[in-house]
Each structure stands twice: as structure tokens, then as C-alpha cells.
Amino acid sequence: MTQTLDILERLIGFDTVSAKSNLALIDYVQSFLADRGFQVHRVPDASGQKAGLFAVLGPVGKGVMLSAHSDVVPVTGQDWTRDPFRLSVDGARAYGRGTTDMKGYLASMLALADRASKITLREPLKIALSYDEEVGCVGIQHMIGKLERTIGAPRACFVGEPTEMQVAVGHKGKAALRAVFLGQGGHSALAPKFLNALHIVGDFLAELRKVQDTLAMVGARDEAYDIPYSTVHVGQLSGGTALNIVPDRAEMIFEYRHLPADLPQDILERIQSAASKALTPFLRQFPHAAIEIDPYNAYPGLDVPADAEVVVTAQGLAQTNGTTKVAFGTEAGFFDALGIPTIVCGPGSMEGQGHKPDEFVTLDQLALCDGMMDRLLSQLTGASDS
Incomplete structure (x- = not known):
């Protein structure tokens, strides 16, 4: 938890509102992963002001991919009582823009990446980090075609949007029209x-x-x-x-x-x-x-059968028996459309905290996410086949 919060503090400090560049955050994450032995593939947008990345650590193979986005929604016009771009831990809550949506999950991902770099993996750990998700999943649409030829398609993908650590198997698709x-x-x-x-x-x-x-x-x-x-x-x-x-x-x-x-x-x-x-x-x-x-x-939307193998695996990692469907859209449908078994599971509540002033994630939720990451690490090392 200490390492996750330290990383989250760095991430919150980057003002990655979708209308602005995310390159400073991407530079940080790219360096963090490269220093730990990951092969990192940077994917810039056409303007040169935004970028995403794919990264992999471990032996050749399918492995498991964790997916997050780097951008956050604006704070303009919202009544914040604290600096939105400075992590503030108060009691059982960690405040800051993006703590729930979804830098808390990204921080837990990176803490896992650090732990994974210190042991031998039986199958690879893969990471996807996108941009401009908050304006209609724009970044992943430009990135997705490069997945197979960079790190390769995984056997499973977990998208860490806030679901209160429940396993989400569905959301609606969306079209925007003028x-x-x-x-x-x-x-x-x-x-x-x-x-x-x-x-x-x-x-x-x-x-x-x-x-x-x-x-x-x-x-x-x-x-x-x-x-x-x-x-x-x-x-x-x-x-x-x-x-x-x-x-x-x-x-x-x-x-x-x-x-x-x-x-x-x-x-x-x-x-x-x-x-x-x-x-x-x-x-x-x-x-x-x-x-x-x-x-x-x-x-695209997402609709995964509740008895699918990826769902059962995710339930074991998150230690939950049920499933849910979420009202908001995610990038999961793009991975699912490639034939990659994909679910959504991450810390925090979109309805309770997402996109709101004084956005926060509870420390309990972060601890549950870190626990899921630990169990995934055991699976990737062969210490557990659950």
C-alpha cells in the first residue's frame, strides 16, 4: 500500500485533463517500466502531444494484460476544497483528480510491475496505457492495431475502471453524432x-x-x-x-x-x-x-458470459463471487472485439466518486486492488494456478 500511494502521488501530480498533453506522465511511466526490465512500446498520436504505451515483462507467451487510461476529466467549474492535482490522504480516503478514475488502479498496476521485476515469471505480464479515453475512447482506437505486433494479444485482459472491485462483465456501446x-x-x-x-x-x-x-x-x-x-x-x-x-x-x-x-x-x-x-x-x-x-x-459494448473462464479467473483474483454490469463505457469492448477475453474490475465507485469535486478513492479499495495484484503475480509465477 505504501508503494501504491507513493506512485499514486506522482500520478496525481500530472495534470492529464484530456484537453492537455499527457506526455509528462507517459515519460514517467515509460521510464519506470524500462528501469524494471519491461520492453516498452510507445504509441504517439498524430499531433505528437499525446501518447500511449504497451509494455511486457517475462517470457514469450500470451500472459495477462492490465489496462488503464492516463487522462482525467476537467476540474473547471467544480467546487474543490483541496488541490485536485496533489494527492491528499485524509483518514481512510485518498483525494485527487483521477484517484478513482483511474489512477488508483494505474498506481496499483505499477506497484505490481515493480514486484514482478524482482522475481521470475512463468508467463508474461503485459500493460496497456492509453490516452483520451474520457472523450470517447479515442486513444485506444488509434493504438489497438499495434497491440499484436508489439506485445502480442494476452490470454486475458483486466480493465481497471472503478467497479468497487466487483467483476463487471458488461456495458453498453455508444455512438456520438452531430x-x-x-x-x-x-x-x-x-x-x-x-x-x-x-x-x-x-x-x-x-x-x-x-x-x-x-x-x-x-x-x-x-x-x-x-x-x-x-x-x-x-x-x-x-x-x-x-x-x-x-x-x-x-x-x-x-x-x-x-x-x-x-x-x-x-x-x-x-x-x-x-x-x-x-x-x-x-x-x-x-x-x-x-x-x-x-x-x-x-x-463497442461489452457482454461476457458470467461463466466465461476470464470471469472465473477474475473472481478468484478479486475474491468475489458475483458479477455486475456498469452504466458507463470503457475500452474493454475494443480488446473483446479482438477475441481477447476481457472484464472490467477496479477500485473506487464511478457513481460515488468519479468525475466529482473532491474525487477520492478509499484506502480499503486500494488495498483490495493490491491484493488482487498479488494473487495475479502468484499466478504468473506459477506459485498458484487459481
Whole structure:
């Protein structure tokens, strides 16, 4: 625990909000691992301002991979009572941005890496550290194609997002979309002669709500989730430049989060049909009106059978008998899509502490995570086959 907290203190000190560079943290982790004999493969992004890494220690083979992300959500506008980028241990809690999501897990990973470097492994320990997870799992999408030719696919992958150390076997997939609405501008005194783009938006919103109602009533259901059906959500809307000008353009940012049984293409077709229904009445008078929909980002969901070998293994390591499914998305679906058995398990509570001011992780949760890492180390050395 002392070593994990020491490493966590270093990690919290790096301001890795997604809008900023993460290179200082990556430099630290790369040096930490290389000094302990890991083969480290740095994976920079196109801008040169972000990077992830894959690393491996031990003999040639599949082994087990631990996966984390380096970025954190912003603190701007939040009412913190302490420095968010300085670890503060107070009683049974360790405070700081990212303690729960998910530098606590990363610190435990690195403490394990240190212990693993001092003994002989029977099979390899592999590490994946990504960037820009908080803005839609962007970094791992650029990195995943390099996994096989750098450290090779593992026999199992554990993604350490906060689950209160429960074994999570599922989460929904997500697609982020941008809709642009094109009308005809003019003076507001003659508003009926023109096409207000925000009027198109209003009708489209009404049709989107019908899509949501359909998904809730007749779409797939999974009662393991708090919201047991696929969802559609509008997050941002903008349009217009002045009160006395009819807006000729508006923009909406929205998403859908889908259960694995609801195919993304089917939901997208429902959304496109909703756009057509909203637009058609305007086309009679304004033939150049349009709704342009761009699905600009997506990540896959995760749905692992509760009796899968990776689940049983993870339950043994985490010393828990149950499974859960989480409301938030993770990078696990990308590994699962490669055929890598993957679950999610990490310290802290996303609902209780994640993304909030005065974010913290309890020392008990970190101790449970360190215990899981110790049992994994025993397995990798052959001391335990559990």
C-alpha cells in the first residue's frame, strides 16, 4: 500500500485533463517500466502531444494484460476544497483528480510491475496505457492495431475502471453524432417567408423522442442495468446569431448507448428515418432544406458470459463471487472485439466518486486492488494456478 500511494502521488501530480498533453506522465511511466526490465512500446498520436504505451515483462507467451487510461476529466467549474492535482490522504480516503478514475488502479498496476521485476515469471505480464479515453475512447482506437505486433494479444485482459472491485462483465456501446440543420435565413419581421433551422430541430427532437420510446418499449432489455434498454440523449444544441435574424443553420450533438442485442446500424437507421420524417414537411416550400447526420465517434459494448473462464479467473483474483454490469463505457469492448477475453474490475465507485469535486478513492479499495495484484503475480509465477 505504501508503494501504491507513493506512485499514486506522482500520478496525481500530472495534470492529464484530456484537453492537455499527457506526455509528462507517459515519460514517467515509460521510464519506470524500462528501469524494471519491461520492453516498452510507445504509441504517439498524430499531433505528437499525446501518447500511449504497451509494455511486457517475462517470457514469450500470451500472459495477462492490465489496462488503464492516463487522462482525467476537467476540474473547471467544480467546487474543490483541496488541490485536485496533489494527492491528499485524509483518514481512510485518498483525494485527487483521477484517484478513482483511474489512477488508483494505474498506481496499483505499477506497484505490481515493480514486484514482478524482482522475481521470475512463468508467463508474461503485459500493460496497456492509453490516452483520451474520457472523450470517447479515442486513444485506444488509434493504438489497438499495434497491440499484436508489439506485445502480442494476452490470454486475458483486466480493465481497471472503478467497479468497487466487483467483476463487471458488461456495458453498453455508444455512438456520438452531430446533426446539422440547414434552413433559409432572413429578417425576423418576415419570419414566415423563411425557414428557421431551429424549427427543423424542434421537429427532429420530437421524432428522436419517439425513437427513444420505441427502444424502451420494444427494444432489447437487460435488467442488469439501471436503465435496462438502449437510450438516445441530446447533449448540445446551438443555432442563430441574433434575435432579429431567422437562423439558417443549427447544430446538435447527441448520442445513443445501446445494448449488445440492439445493433448500432438498426438504431442509426431509426435516427435517419426520424430525420426524414422531420424534414419532409419543410421540403415542399424549401427544397434546399437539409438535415446532415455525422456519426463521428463510437465504441463497442461489452457482454461476457458470467461463466466465461476470464470471469472465473477474475473472481478468484478479486475474491468475489458475483458479477455486475456498469452504466458507463470503457475500452474493454475494443480488446473483446479482438477475441481477447476481457472484464472490467477496479477500485473506487464511478457513481460515488468519479468525475466529482473532491474525487477520492478509499484506502480499503486500494488495498483490495493490491491484493488482487498479488494473487495475479502468484499466478504468473506459477506459485498458484487459481
